[in-house]
Amino acid sequence: MNASPTPMPGRPVRGSTTGRSVMAALDLFGRRWTLRIIWELGSEPLGFRLLQRRCDGMSSSVLRQRLTELQEARLAEVLRDGSYTLTPLGHDAREALGPVIEWSRRWAAELADAPPTAAEGAGDGQRNRF
Amino acid sequence: MNASPTPMPGRPVRGSTTGRSVMAALDLFGRRWTLRIIWELGSEPLGFRLLQRRCDGMSSSVLRQRLTELQEARLAEVLRDGSYTLTPLGHDAREALGPVIEWSRRWAAELADAPPTAAEGAGDGQRNRF
DNA sequence: TGGAGTGCTTCGGAATTCGAAGCACTCATC
DNA sequence: GATGAGTGCTTCGAATTCCGAAGCACTCCA
Known part of the structure; x- marks a missing residue:
């Protein structure tokens, strides 16, 4: 299998020496597809290929x-x-994700009428503001 | 800069053709360090190097x-x-993350007394259950 | 005139992810 | 009982992403 062990509370996590459970969770969830899998699996049991x-x-x-x-x-x-x-x-974890889902709707709404025009962090004007 | 554009609600996201805002959010948050940054930035404004x-x-x-x-x-x-x-x-997003943080505590507690012994998905016994 | 500190970039190497292909197996259907 | 379709899961080379040290341009303070 690949490297990086599964993040667990109580012991140091990738990029963190503290081992605080929050960081472990943030690391676990911060891996590609993890959130999505939990989300999809939340509604019903799925076989490997179907889940995929x-x-x-x-x-x-x-x-x-x-x-x-x-x-x-x-x-x-x-x-x-x-x-x-x-x-x-x-x-429980999936439920904890509920507010995030709600938020994403507000997010979508907000971006809908807000001008996506602005030079948003692209190679914009002022480089060094010193 | 690197590849993969910033996930935004309304248009297809990395690995998703639907473009549903939830998926966009899940993709955005599912990138290494993103959750952590939001978390750290939530308490107070930080300069680049300090945030780092x-x-x-x-x-x-x-x-x-x-x-x-x-x-x-x-x-x-x-x-x-x-x-x-x-x-x-x-x-708002950070607040939406609150329950996730709470959950992580329960998670830590649960794993504390649960036997971390079992051959948990390692090359365990039954391979093909067909 | 120096540090010391900052935001930010570059770049080569390491780690992760992708995706197509394949293996072993089950369950119909013929 | 051979065939075909579907399944869980592996392998492996290539693409992408991430890391981290180094450096640039600049500001602020002594």
Whole structure:
């Protein structure tokens, strides 16, 4: 498998020596596809290939990696029939994600009428404001 | 600069053809350090170098990239004095992250007494359950 | 006139992600 | 009982992303 161990609370995480649980969570969630997988898995148990399709055909190798991480972190588990689900803890996590989803709607709304025109951080005018 | 454009609601996102705002948000937040930056920036405005230190010395190139993305997404902005803050929208986002932080505590607690022993998804027993 | 500190860029190497291909297997259907 | 379709999962080379040290231009203070 690849490198970087599954972030867990209590011990140092990638790029952090503190080991605070928040940072561990932020690291876990801050990996490509992790949030998405939790989201998709939240509504119903899914088999590997179906889950992959739900995630816009993400690469199987990474999906496998993420699923392993989520299992190690006790957010997901495999059912008898081989499909994946969220554990109670995993469902909690997904619920915790609820406000983020709500926020994204406001975000979309806000960007809708706000002028996306401005030279938004592109190679804009003032370079050094010293 | 690097590739992959800043995810924005309304148009297709990396690995998604739907363009639903939720997916855009999940993509934006699912980039390394993004959540962390929002988190650190939430408490007070920070200059580039200080922010970098707060983020466990993350690489400056990526920090620059993330800050640009966050500005484009209207979550962050630069103050007169050159320091970075969250916009109101950005603060909303951070608040939306609150439950995730709470959850991480429960997560830590749960993993504390749960047996971290089991062969958790490692090359465990049954390979193909067909 | 020096440091010391800042925002930010460059760039080569390391790590992660992608995606197509394939393996082993099950479950119909023929 | 061969065939085809579907499944979970691996492998592996290439593309992308990330890292981190170094450096540039500049400001502020002594």
